[in-house]
Amino acid sequence: MTIQTVAVLGGTGAEGSGLALRWAAAGWPIVIGSRVAERAAQAADALRARLGPATVISGRANPDAAAASRLVVLTVPFAAQADTLKSVRDALQPGSILVDCTVPLAAAVGGRATRVLGVPQGSAAQQAQEMVGREVKVVSAFHHVGAEALAALDAPLDTDVLVAGDDRAARETVRALVEAIPGARYVDAGPLENARIVESITALLVGINIRYKVHASGLRFTGLDRRE
Numbered sequence: 001m002t003i004q005t006v007a008v009l010g011g012t013g014a015e016g017s018g019l020a021l022r023w024a025a026a027g028w029p030i031v032i033g034s035r036v037a038e039r040a041a042q043a044a045d046a047l048r049a050r051l052g053p054a055t056v057i058s059g060r061a062n063p064d065a066a067a068a069s070r071l072v073v074l075t076v077p078f079a080a081q082a083d084t085l086k087s088v089r090d091a092l093q094p095g096s097i098l099v100d101c102t103v104p105l106a107a108a109v110g111g112r113a114t115r116v117l118g119v120p121q122g123s124a125a126q127q128a129q130e131m132v133g134r135e136v137k138v139v140s141a142f143h144h145v146g147a148e149a150l151a152a153l154d155a156p157l158d159t160d161v162l163v164a165g166d167d168r169a170a171r172e173t174v175r176a177l178v179e180a181i182p183g184a185r186y187v188d189a190g191p192l193e194n195a196r197i198v199e200s201i202t203a204l205l206v207g208i209n210i211r212y213k214v215h216a217s218g219l220r221f222t223g224l225d226r227r228e
């Protein structure tokens, strides 16, 4: 596994800061991105305060964060996905990986969080791929890992992480990010067109959380080699 700097766009928010926390705890250098550099710096300071002064973490405006890494993670609401990508696409390095965590929940347009929106490209991740061009490899992942579970640093997760993308090597790179989080198991979900299915399962989990009065229901596939 090669550890490299991870840029987390929208890393000031619930999901992005939770992922950054877990990766920083595992020793990955992190750059938090935000629309406002100061907010990113504050979020980075908060994570360093939690993990200790040796933590390698900084905060920058989203385009600067995107330019700083070849492994960029997008954690903004669906309503903000297109604007965020427009703001960073010129900064993304050719050959870099964009990990898209966006779920197109109907809540983005005032609907229910238990329903997904239809995205013309097929999924939020495919929309992202169309926007950034083929020079950037989009990988869809982490949709079933809740922010609350990520923030509870002392508790391992209990979920599989479905990873979809058209570039096999890029999926393997994201495997390392999954395996950096205790209790998360990588599951190869195949090509990016499967992101449509992966994203929609989140709406199902939101409904399950509501019905079972829990906050972090997850997903486990049976019949796979546990070493995977």
Ligand SMILES: NC(=O)c1ccc[n+]([C@@H]2O[C@H](COP(=O)([O-])OP(=O)(O)OC[C@H]3O[C@@H](n4cnc5c(N)ncnc54)[C@H](OP(=O)(O)O)[C@@H]3O)[C@@H](O)[C@H]2O)c1
Residues within 6 Å of the ligand: 010, 011, 012, 013, 014, 015, 016, 033, 034, 035, 036, 039, 040, 074, 075, 076, 077, 078, 079, 080, 083, 084, 101, 102, 103, 104, 105, 142, 143, 144, 145, 146, 147, 148
């Ligand atoms: N929360 C979860 O448990 C969870 C689980 C799985 C997947 N996800 C997905 O992860 C993504 C982020 O979720 P979240 O709960 O972390 O969202 P969030 O906290 O509401 O927002 C994350 C960040 O996105 C930026 N942002 C918010 N509204 C924006 C807007 N209108 N325009 C531009 N930027 C905006 C903000 O950063 P700045 O203001 O600093 O720019 C914010 O801190 C979503 O697509 C969600 O579906 C979330």
